[in-house]
Amino acid sequence: MAFQDVRVHVRLKLFALWSSVMFLYIYQDYFMLWQPGQLQGMTAGKMPFGGNPQAALLGMSGLMVVPCLMPFLSLVLPVQLNRWLNMIFGVVYSLIMIATFALERGWYFYLMYGLIEVILTLLIVWYAWTWPEEPRQPVATSATQTT
Numbered sequence: 706m707a708f709q710d711v712r713v714h715v716r717l718k719l720f721a722l723w724s725s726v727m728f729l730y731i732y733q734d735y736f737m738l739w740q741p742g743q744l745q746g747m748t749a750g751k752m753p754f755g756g757n758p759q760a761a762l763l764g765m766s767g768l769m770v771v772p773c774l775m776p777f778l779s780l781v782l783p784v785q786l787n788r789w790l791n792m793i794f795g796v797v798y799s800l801i802m803i804a805t806f807a808l809e810r811g812w813y814f815y816l817m818y819g820l821i822e823v824i825l826t827l828l829i830v831w832y833a834w835t836w837p838e839e840p841r842q843p844v845a846t847s848a849t850q851t852t
Contacts, residue, residue, distance in 0.1 A: 715836045719779035719791055722829045726798070727772055733818040740812065772798060775815055784836070791833035799826040 738744055750758050771794055779787060802822045 711718075715832055716780050716787070718832050719829060720776045722825050722832070723772060723775040723779060725828075726825050727776070729771065729818050729825070730769070730821050733815060733822075736814055736818075737812075751836070768801070784839075788836050789831045792830050795826045795830035795833065799823050799830070 738747075775791070775794060779791065782790065802819050806816065806819055
């Protein structure tokens with residue numbers, strides 16, 4: 706039996722990319738806990754941007770809702786909305802990760818994860834942008850239908 710490549714639909718590629726991005730976010734944040742003083746700062750209620758811990762956690766949670774939902778939404782949304790949301794959020798999350806590079810200097814694991822996340826989110830934009838148009842099926846009319 707010979708090996709054969711299977712054509713993978715764009716929706717599945719987007720699903721896989723968003724899922725990979727989420728795993729990277731989770732592991733990156735988990736490994737960040739191993740930085741000296743990180744856990745002590747968390748238990749003391751210190752937030753990365755200062756201010757009210759409730760508001761900061763709500764804001765960060767809101768920021769993470771989109772990539773959490775995008776694997777599912779990439780499979781079920783109509784094509785045009787799907788394309789636009791993937792392009793918009795792919796760019797937005799690439800920019801967010803690039804902006805955080807300035808905050809986390811010196812921790813090589815963070816830079817490695819961030820670079821991979823930027824590559825994956827830009828791939829999301831690329832696949833959404835180059836999504837091939839599917840041929841339209843002719844609409845049956847009463848004149849063309851046979852009984």
